[in-house]
Amino acid sequence: MAxxxxxxGEYEKAVTILEEVYSKNKLLHLDKxxxxxxxxxxxxxxxxxxxxxxxxxxxxxxxxxxxxxxxLQKKQPEADKKYQEALNEIDKNANFAYNLGSVFERKVLLDxxxxxxxxxxxxxxxxxxxxQIAMIQGQxxxxxxxxxxxxxxxxxxxDGTPMVQNQxxxxxxxxxxxxxxxxxxxxxxxxxxxxxxxYWNQFLSWFFVQxxxxxxxxxxxxxxxxxxxxxxxxxxxxxxMAMEEKQYEDANTILTFVLENTQNLDLQMQxxxxxxxxxxxxxxxxxxxxxxFKLDELLKKYGISQHSLDLQILSAHFKTFYLxxxxxxxxxxxxxxxxxxxxxxxxxxxxxxxxxxxYDEKFNQAILYYAQVEDNLKNDVLAHEASLKLAKANFYxxxxxxxxxxxxxxxxxxxLLIANDAIEMFLLIQDNSxxxxxxxxxxxxxxxDLKLYQNKKEEALQLFLTILQKHKGESIEEGTLFKVxxxxxxxxxxTTALTYYQNLxxxxxxxxxxxEALFYSAEIYRKNILDNEKAxxxxxxxxxxxxxxxxxxxxxxQYRTLRGDSTI
Numbered sequence: 001m002a003x004x005x006x007x008x009g010e011y012e013k014a015v016t017i018l019e020e021v022y023s024k025n026k027l028l029h030l031d032k033x034x035x036x037x038x039x040x041x042x043x044x045x046x047x048x049x050x051x052x053x054x055x056x057x058x059x060x061x062x063x064x065x066x067x068x069x070x071x072l073q074k075k076q077p078e079a080d081k082k083y084q085e086a087l088n089e090i091d092k093n094a095n096f097a098y099n100l101g102s103v104f105e106r107k108v109l110l111d112x113x114x115x116x117x118x119x120x121x122x123x124x125x126x127x128x129x130x131x132q133i134a135m136i137q138g139q140x141x142x143x144x145x146x147x148x149x150x151x152x153x154x155x156x157x158x159d160g161t162p163m164v165q166n167q168x169x170x171x172x173x174x175x176x177x178x179x180x181x182x183x184x185x186x187x188x189x190x191x192x193x194x195x196x197x198x199y200w201n202q203f204l205s206w207f208f209v210q211x212x213x214x215x216x217x218x219x220x221x222x223x224x225x226x227x228x229x230x231x232x233x234x235x236x237x238x239x240x241m242a243m244e245e246k247q248y249e250d251a252n253t254i255l256t257f258v259l260e261n262t263q264n265l266d267l268q269m270q271x272x273x274x275x276x277x278x279x280x281x282x283x284x285x286x287x288x289x290x291x292x293f294k295l296d297e298l299l300k301k302y303g304i305s306q307h308s309l310d311l312q313i314l315s316a317h318f319k320t321f322y323l324x325x326x327x328x329x330x331x332x333x334x335x336x337x338x339x340x341x342x343x344x345x346x347x348x349x350x351x352x353x354x355x356x357x358x359y360d361e362k363f364n365q366a367i368l369y370y371a372q373v374e375d376n377l378k379n380d381v382l383a384h385e386a387s388l389k390l391a392k393a394n395f396y397x398x399x400x401x402x403x404x405x406x407x408x409x410x411x412x413x414x415x416l417l418i419a420n421d422a423i424e425m426f427l428l429i430q431d432n433s434x435x436x437x438x439x440x441x442x443x444x445x446x447x448x449d450l451k452l453y454q455n456k457k458e459e460a461l462q463l464f465l466t467i468l469q470k471h472k473g474e475s476i477e478e479g480t481l482f483k484v485x486x487x488x489x490x491x492x493x494x495t496t497a498l499t500y501y502q503n504l505x506x507x508x509x510x511x512x513x514x515x516e517a518l519f520y521s522a523e524i525y526r527k528n529i530l531d532n533e534k535a536x537x538x539x540x541x542x543x544x545x546x547x548x549x550x551x552x553x554x555x556x557x558q559y560r561t562l563r564g565d566s567t568i
Contacts, residue, residue, distance in 0.1 A: 011036045034065055043069050060089035060096050061103045068107055083112050094124035110136050147187055155199055178560040198224045214242035215250040248278050272298055273310045288322055309345055312336050313352045320356045321455045329356050347373045347382055359454050363397040388418050396450040398443055404429050420550055427512055431475040441476040461487045478508040494528045515549035518542050536562040
C-alpha cells in the first residue's frame with residue numbers, strides 16, 4: 001500500500017505506513033523512508049533518521065544519503081564532504097564500490113559514481129566495473145571512452161557481449177551523422193590488427209551486419225572459420241541475411257564459398273535453395289527451362305525426403321508461378337505431405353499449397369489450408385504469415401468486409417512487415433469503401449492485384465492502367481500509381497517507373513505510399529540512373545519525414561554513404 005502511495009506521489013500517506021512497519025522491523029524499507037522524507041523536504045527528520053541508523057548499520061551508502069540531504073538544502077561543501085567520506089570507505093573494503101556507485105547513479109551524481117567504480121577497480125583489480133563506467137561515460141557524452149570501456153568489458157566478460165551489443169545498437173539508432181558508427185568501425189579494425197583473438201573478427205562481423213555490409217562481414221567470418229571450422233553455420237546464416245536484404249552479389253559470393261567448403265548435404269541443399277531463389281528474382285522467360293532443369297536435377301541428386309523439403313517447395317513454386325503448371329506443383333507438394341514431417345514442416349508445405357490454390361483462384365481451399373497453419377502453429381512467425389495471406393485470399397475473393405475484420409487484428413502484429421501490409425490493406429479498403437459504396441474501383445484493383453500475384457505482370461499492368469483512366473482522382477489512384485511504378489521498375493523501364501512514383505508524390509503528399517515512392521525512386525537514381533545527388537536528396541526525405549518507415553534504416557545508411565560518411 002505504501003509503495004502504491006509513493007507511485008501516486010502521496011508521500012505523507014506512504015511514510016506514515018512505512019514508519020509503522022519500521023517500528024516493528026528495523027531492517028525494512030530504510031531507503032523508501034528516506035526517499036519520502038526527501039520528497040517531503042523533511043530534511044531535519046531525514047538527518048535524524050540517518051544518525052539513528054549509523055551505529056547499527058555499517059553501510060557507507062548512508063553517507064551518500066546524508067550528503068544528498070545537504071545538497072538538497074544547497075549546502076554543497078557539506079554534501080561533497082560526505083560523498084568523499086563515503087568514497088574513503090572503499091579503501092577499507094573495495095566491495096563497497098558497487099553499492100556506492102549504484103546509489104550515486106540513482107541520484108544522478110554521475111561524476112561521484114564514476115569515482116566510486118574507478119576507485120573500487122583500483123583497490124581490487126579483480127572487480128570489473130567497465131560496463132558501469134561505460135554507461136556513465138555515455139551519459140556524460142564521452143562516447144569514445146564509453147565505446148572503449150564497453151569493448152573491454154565484452155572481451156573480458158564474453159557472456160556480457162550481447163548486453164554490450166544491445167547498448168551499441170541503441171546508440172547507433174540515434175547516430176544521425178554516422179560519427180559513432182565510424183568510431184566503432186575504426187576501433188574494431190584497430191583491435192583486429194593488434195590482437196589475433198577471433199573475438200574481434202566476430203564483433204566486427206556483427207557490426208558490419210548492423211550496417212548491412214554483408215560482404216565485409218563475410219571477410220571477417222572467413223577469418224573466424226579459418227581458425228574455428230565449427231563457425232561455418234554463421235557463414236550460411238550470413239548468406240541468408242544478404243539474400244533477404246536483396247544484396248544478391250554478396251549472397252552469391254558467400255553461397256559459392258559454402259558449396260566449395262562443405263560436405264554437409266543439408267547445408268549444400270540450403271545453399272542451392274538460396275542460389276536458385278535469387279536466380280528467380282531476375283530470370284527471364286528464356287531461362288525458365290534451365291531453372292526447372294536445375295531443380296529437377298537437384299531433387300534427383302538429393303532424393304525426395306524431409307531433408308530436401310525446401311527444394312521440393314521451391315520447385316512447386318517455380319512450376320506454378322513461372323511455368324504455369326500448377327497441377328505439377330500441387331502433385332509434388334501432396335507427395336511431400338506423405339513424408340514423415342514434423343508439424344512445422346507440414347505447415348510449410350500447406351502454406352505453399354494454399355499459395356498455389358490462390359493462384360488457381362480456388363480461394364476457399366486456400367483459406368482452409370491457411371487456417372490449418374494458423375491453428376497448428378499458434379504464435380509462430382509462419383502462423384502470422386498465414387493470417388496475412390488468409391486476409392489477402394479474401395481480398396482477391398472480393399470479400400472486403402471479412403478482409404477488413406482480419407487486417408484490423410493484424411495491424412497489431414509483432415512483425416513490422418505484416419503490420420505494415422495489414423495497415424496498407426486496411427486503409428485501401430476503408431478509404432475506397434467510403435467514397436464508393438459499390439466498391440467498383442476496389443473490385444478492379446483486387447482483380448489486377450491477383451494477376452500480379454499470379455506473376456502475370458503484363459495483364460496486371462493493363463488492368464492497373466485502366467483503373468487510372470477510369471478512376472482518376474479517386475482514393476484508389478494512390479495505390480495503383482505505386483503498383484504501376486513497381487511493375488515498370490521490375491521491367492527495367494526506370495524512367496517510366498520514376499514518372500509514376502513522382503505522380504504519386506505530387507498528388508498524394510499525405511498518402512501511405514509516400515515513403516515507398518521516395519525510397520524506390522532513390523534506389524533507381526542510385527543503382528540504375530547513377531545520379532547520386534538526386535538519390536541522396538530522396539533518401540534524406542525518407543530520413544527526415546518518415547522516421548517510422550520500414551525503409552528508414554536503409555535510407556539513412558545510403559544517405560550517409562552518398563554524403564561521404566563511410567570513408568573509414
